[in-house]
Amino acid sequence: MAGNDYLTQIVTRILIYGILVLSVELCWGQTGIFTFGQAALFGLGGYVVGLITTKSTLTDIGILLLIAIVVGAVTGLIIGIFLFSGKRVGELYVALVTLAISYICERLANSWTVLGSGNGIPGIPYPTIFGKEIGSATGLFFLAFVVFAIALILSIIIVNSQFGLTMNAVRDDEERAEFFGYQRSIVQIAVFVFAAALAASGGALFAVSEGFVSPSMSGLALSTTTVLWVVLGGRGTLFGPLIALTFLEAVNIKMQEALPSLWPILVGLLLLITMIFLPKGLTSMPAKIRESRRKTASS
């Protein structure tokens, strides 16, 4: 892979978006928090790193990630308390509020000169680790791979733990979960904070590996795209959305060149068809086919 920086960079970007997808999947797929705001937290992490690295000499990736995670978690906590601490609110309400947050962040990034306005923050230097610069596409790939792997393992552990079952209980029926004595709001806030930290760390990685941050990385388009990955891949599975992301990004790159104006429409159609015929996502298709075969065989 070292031979082709372009391919390495694409895979690195997919790994980074993978962290973002995990954060959406934990919220929506596992806990029923229908979030359209993960890109805002992704952008937050990116801008924090962008500001620090361009205004100071700090480039150590460990410290940068830590700062991004803390900022992301605190922001997640504030939003989480606001959304979930009181009475139960509907899925749609959460979606609208997080959507609005994403919109506000994009507008803010677009117009605030401290954040570079529409131009974003360019010229973010390569990160360092123990004083050594990670200055190659391969180095950045390994960095993204390590962080992604940690995020994935943590997510698997959480989802398969007792707490994970509680998350699913809250997703499936908030009211019943409360009746059983679970602290619904605590579960939701905890998941939201963890997911926010994940998203912010992804944003931090995006900033150092791309060398720039721009308003669009905190915006509506990316927020919706991540939800699209989860829908296509199958809500409630950790790997489905990751596969959908890899697939769509790979196809995307080819199709943007081949059919630039038709491609977005095709993606929209794919989404519609999936939601109607395969509500559990594309990864449920083989199971569905087997099931229908079994039915024809037994009849």
Place this chain on the structure above:
Amino acid sequence: MNKNLFKKGSTRRITAIVASAVALLSGLTFAPAQAAPTVKVGVLTDMTGAFGIVGKSNKAVAEFTINEINKSGGVLGRKLEMVLVDSATDAAVATRVASRLVNQDKVAVVVGGVASFTRVAIRDVIAKRGKTIYIWPASYEGNECSNNVWNTGSAPNQQVDPTVKYLLSQGKKTFYLAGSDYLYPRNILSRVRQVVLAGGGSIVGEEYVPLDMTDPSNLVSKVLASKADALFEVVVLPGTGPFIKGVVDGGFKGTIAGTLFDEGINPIIGKQAEGLIGVQDFYLPVTDPFTKATVARFNKQHPEAAGLFSATFNAPAWYRSIYLWKAAVEKAKSFDTAKVNKAMDSVSLKNSIGGPVSFAPGTKHLNLPMYLGKSNADGSNTIIKSLGKIAPYECAKKQ
């Protein structure tokens, strides 16, 4: 659900899907190798998205210029090959395709970008991390002085100074400044302010509106109430048309000037474009024989982009960008980035759209022939005065 994840069947399934995704990805890179000794020229522009119309013009001009160079023998005996990528009016897409040009296609030079946010996003990918020459062919807000980056559009002082000086000479004393709220209008208008104050005029109002503003009534009434002698406006699309229509139809008595009026934009404004003042590096009525013949040839060869050869679509800048790079390569006798970069600093073109151009050494910008123009009701322009070559105040020569 995740009990499912570890079942045998689903693992197989996942492996299969991951494997096919990897196959798809690697398919991206194993394109057949080119044996011919062509030199690749990266052309990066917004073929889709908000600036798609500009991209259409840029692509046609790049194609036209590269064909012309190839017909006359190429560069150092090698033919040029255009590699076109679509930056889709999106900074994240732009960095990806810029990386493709530099790391996969191994282009010798990248020309491109429409908006400044694209320039700052791809600049490091191409010039710093990619160590490749990057030419930015657009009139813009200034201050681009990065290594390996060369600016072939006009700098703020080249457009603003003569416009404001003309207005002052016409007895305009009070100025209202209006722009969209981002870097380009803010930098342009800060230059306007500087020149107005230095020339003894005064600023009676300054207002910025959101980038996507389409209802300008609030701004229009402020401008009308100011009773300014002149309005300098940098409200960009989609707000330009409604804003100018509002001001003109509202009975504004002063003169309206800006940096974005020419044959490309005026039709969008409509008949209210009559009387708009501006300075560009090119207007269609520029009459030197070389410009006339070249534009005529372009329109003949590229009917799909007819009417899109205009200064605000950066057409003249794209044309000279590729020729300036050619001149630098020939001077350096090499395609090597460091050598070409060194040669660039002082190359010039005797023949170019609008007149001869030359890099002003140390500034990374061009000495450009500029024209003071006035728009007509039908969208065409009349040249009030040919201003001759104007030096850029940029980088080492900032003032």
